[in-house]
Amino acid sequence: MNMDFKKNEFSRRDFIAGIGSGLGGAVSIPILASALGTGSRAVAGPNPSKRAISSQPSAQPLDSRPNDYLPVVTPGIQTLPFEWDGNVKVFKLSAEPVVIQFQDMSDSHGMKRRPIHGWGYNGSIIGPTIEAVEGDIVRVLVENRLSEPTTIHWHGVHLPIEMDGVPGFSQEPIQPGETFVYEFPLIQHGTYFYHPHFMGAKQVGLGMSGFFIVHPRNPEPHQVVDRDFAYFLQTWMVHPGSPIPDTLEMTEFNYFTMNGRPAPDIVPMRAQIGERVRIRVANLSMMTHPIHLHGHTFWITEHGAGFLPQHQHIIANTENISAAEERTFEFIAERKGKWLFHCHFMHHTMNDMHRIPIPGASGHGGHAGHDMGGMRTWIEII
Numbered sequence: 001m002n003m004d005f006k007k008n009e010f011s012r013r014d015f016i017a018g019i020g021s022g023l024g025g026a027v028s029i030p031i032l033a034s035a036l037g038t039g040s041r042a043v044a045g046p047n048p049s050k051r052a053i054s055s056q057p058s059a060q061p062l063d064s065r066p067n068d069y070l071p072v073v074t075p076g077i078q079t080l081p082f083e084w085d086g087n088v089k090v091f092k093l094s095a096e097p098v099v100i101q102f103q104d105m106s107d108s109h110g111m112k113r114r115p116i117h118g119w120g121y122n123g124s125i126i127g128p129t130i131e132a133v134e135g136d137i138v139r140v141l142v143e144n145r146l147s148e149p150t151t152i153h154w155h156g157v158h159l160p161i162e163m164d165g166v167p168g169f170s171q172e173p174i175q176p177g178e179t180f181v182y183e184f185p186l187i188q189h190g191t192y193f194y195h196p197h198f199m200g201a202k203q204v205g206l207g208m209s210g211f212f213i214v215h216p217r218n219p220e221p222h223q224v225v226d227r228d229f230a231y232f233l234q235t236w237m238v239h240p241g242s243p244i245p246d247t248l249e250m251t252e253f254n255y256f257t258m259n260g261r262p263a264p265d266i267v268p269m270r271a272q273i274g275e276r277v278r279i280r281v282a283n284l285s286m287m288t289h290p291i292h293l294h295g296h297t298f299w300i301t302e303h304g305a306g307f308l309p310q311h312q313h314i315i316a317n318t319e320n321i322s323a324a325e326e327r328t329f330e331f332i333a334e335r336k337g338k339w340l341f342h343c344h345f346m347h348h349t350m351n352d353m354h355r356i357p358i359p360g361a362s363g364h365g366g367h368a369g370h371d372m373g374g375m376r377t378w379i380e381i382i
């Protein structure tokens with residue numbers, strides 16, 4: 001293959017000049033006051049020279065301007081801070097080894113944890129959530145701290161081919177020690193995600209993925225919520241005695257995670273009675289997961305490509321999410337209590353399933369006694 005890509009020599013000036021016309025000037029529009037102006041949701045001020053910042057604790061405030069959107073909460077996972085360079089939001093990702101902890105059922109009670117040696121971004125599996133607004137220009141500096149090349153593909157995002165992250169098609173792989181600069185304007189909103197497109201089964205299978213969420217610039221009234229959560233589904237095969245996920249496995253998995261953790265370690269959600277709650281769920285495992293909410297009926301408001309028109313919302317309490325798909329669920333928190341939110345393949349709510357059941361033992365191997373493992377969390381409505 002004779003590909004002659006220029007890494008890191010992408011002309012930002014030419015590119016932005018090009019997209020400026022393509023966006024009809026949208027990149028220079030001021031942050032507008034949105035409909036998110038009540039309660040904890042802040043309204044952007046009238047001064048177009050100041051810009052919104054992330055409200056996450058990890059973010060370094062660059063000015064006093066509040067968000068013009070309700071930030072997404074990815075339970076247990078950071079939202080990636082950014083800095084401004086002119087009118088560009090600049091993010092930094094480091095692809096690197098990450099150790100996470102899964103429940104070890106060798107005592108049949110699930111009290112132990114075992115280290116899992118995966119790969120992720122910025123010390124995290126899944127990687128930190130990237131959040132921006134339709135009309136923004138984003139630049140993501142991707143440093144490769146792995147022992148092999150990698151790239152990032154921005155799944156579902158409309159962008160120039162040079163930014164699509166597919167080695168052999170749009171760029172050379174990012175070699176260990178190198179940094180590649182991705183930069184593109186956001187001309188759509190929706191719940192997207194990022195993942196490598198180099199050695200995909202291995203690198204994605206080791207954990208490399210994360211949310212890339214783009215808020216609408218001017219949300220319609222029905223798109224306004226009080227709580228906005230996101231969970232990422234992954235599956236793993238970790239053989240007994242090994243700390244390394246087997247990424248050659250095609251059909252059998254023994255750990256099922258939401259945001260890089262299996263239950264009971266998944267960070268749950270909380271809302272107040274009467275609030276409208278949004279839960280975004282992305283699946284980058286190699287199987288389908290029927291995701292079920294207890295005690296409530298939800299609307300399906302997105303299929304991973306921006307909010308659906310209201311007349312296309314579907315009511316349900318369980319929805320299949322297949323590989324590389326995303327669904328957004330919204331509902332009114334109507335009843336107090338801790339309501340389960342889980343995959344309804346019951347074997348996907350177990351951990352460490354290579355353990356052989358112990359006759360008479362309450363734990364019964366991976367069944368974990370009275371508790372559920374795997375893809376199971378809850379929302380507490382107070």
Ligand SMILES: [Cu+2]
Binds near residue numbers: 289
């Ligand atoms: Cu499942």
